[in-house]
Amino acid sequence: MEDNINCAYCNNKVCFINQHCSVNWMNIISEAKNQLWYKKGQYIFREGDRIFGLYFIERGKVKIISTGLNNKEQIVRLAVTGHVIGHRGENHETYPIGAVALEDTQLCFLDNDIVYEAFMNNPNLTFSLMMFYSSELRKTEIRERHLAQMSIREKIADTLLYLKEIFGMNSTDGSLNAVLSRQEIAEIAGTSVEQVIRELTDFENEKLIIKQGRKIILFDVDGLVRIVAPHNKNRYSSAWPRPNRNGFLGKQ
Amino acid sequence: MEDNINCAYCNNKVCFINQHCSVNWMNIISEAKNQLWYKKGQYIFREGDRIFGLYFIERGKVKIISTGLNNKEQIVRLAVTGHVIGHRGENHETYPIGAVALEDTQLCFLDNDIVYEAFMNNPNLTFSLMMFYSSELRKTEIRERHLAQMSIREKIADTLLYLKEIFGMNSTDGSLNAVLSRQEIAEIAGTSVEQVIRELTDFENEKLIIKQGRKIILFDVDGLVRIVAPHNKNRYSSAWPRPNRNGFLGKQ
């Protein structure tokens, strides 16, 4: 993330979408001139809500949820500082997704008109974003298929790596910079709480992780990677998107 | 698909992306001035190939495949006349996907430069496409999670509905306009051949479909829909994208 700079408006770190962009979110944010705060556990938007713009996360952690089959809550995506959530689709379609603050979170709401104008003034930005989404879509479609073949063990190992990727690790004790309940981990991995616990203790026995209450220390990241992609390593076997080289744009 | 028109170049039906588009694929195709033919079973591109443009399907049927975990071949998507495949991502990244003609197929190759130019000349087109991809991405992410919860029975019922959506039904005998092997159905649904056979005979016993060798007649479509979304009907429980109202853009 060497491309990070400080946002002129909020003075937080902001990611470029990629190097093509001559306009970046900063300008759009300073245009919008508004800020919202959400407490831990509070809904930013609920499933079924219509969203007339997008939210830029200035500081905080957010989970995007969707009630799945059997009314099981599932976490579709995690987002942190610098990511964008709630991007509307065409025709103001609504989708059954909601967003909840995982901790106290500060947002900037970007109205559709502002976003539209910014895009119209800069075809290159739009083109880059289009390519980005197109590329993400392809990856997600492949992942979708791979996910269906993964064992629960692989899914949970992958979830841990995803958490590392998104939240990062504490530099002092090497623990994940996020405290999630077993339930939430299960909702990310798409399994039951019990199964999460069993695999976590397995991982601990195999010296891959260390459990400290809710805190989890990734002791052997390579070992986890080997579990996720046991057969052919350089494929898109991971079930979660990784940030790309040029900086990362969080979606949904 | 009332928006269909004849392509000025190839004289085939061409879909609009959506009503925002003042430039459509037709113009781009007539610019490209090339045509390619592929025989049934022939590779259009292979996993790992670099693709420097995209292919417009002028006539035919194509499957997009990806070798999944355990070296299992999986069908990621199906595409027919009027769809676009092989859209590159940023930085000429390659993805482990390949495309194979399901029957004799006629394509038009659109060079990246031509596509780029067309997009630059028309920000509205680019914006529409970006919104489209963004919207598809969101749907796919939700679907990805739902897919993980579906039973094999649901997945196979959904696969049949997907085949109906993509290929359509024969107007005389009501059979699917595509003859796939059980193996291929399994690769779409993400399961084993045996399971496909078992569910198909189940469906036949329950008067939902009629098997005629490889041909399949969807006898009770509503019944199949009920299997796919038994719990809450109006959700994105389907595991496959449906064409949207404004016409349909095939991706990948």
Added chain:
DNA sequence: CGCGTCCTTGAACCGCGTCAAGCCAGGTGG
């Protein structure tokens, strides 16, 4: 006719979801 390819069915194994019960920590009240 033999052979290959695909379809079909049966049987065995096992991953994992579910239920039920016990455990531990923090909070509350007497």
Added chain:
DNA sequence: CCACCTGGCTTGACGCGGTTCAAGGACGCG
């Protein structure tokens, strides 16, 4: 200070769904 409660964590037992293996049909083709 202990007793109690509550919510999340943990473990064991059970059963179902689905993958896998193995064997037998159906059909087309040389």
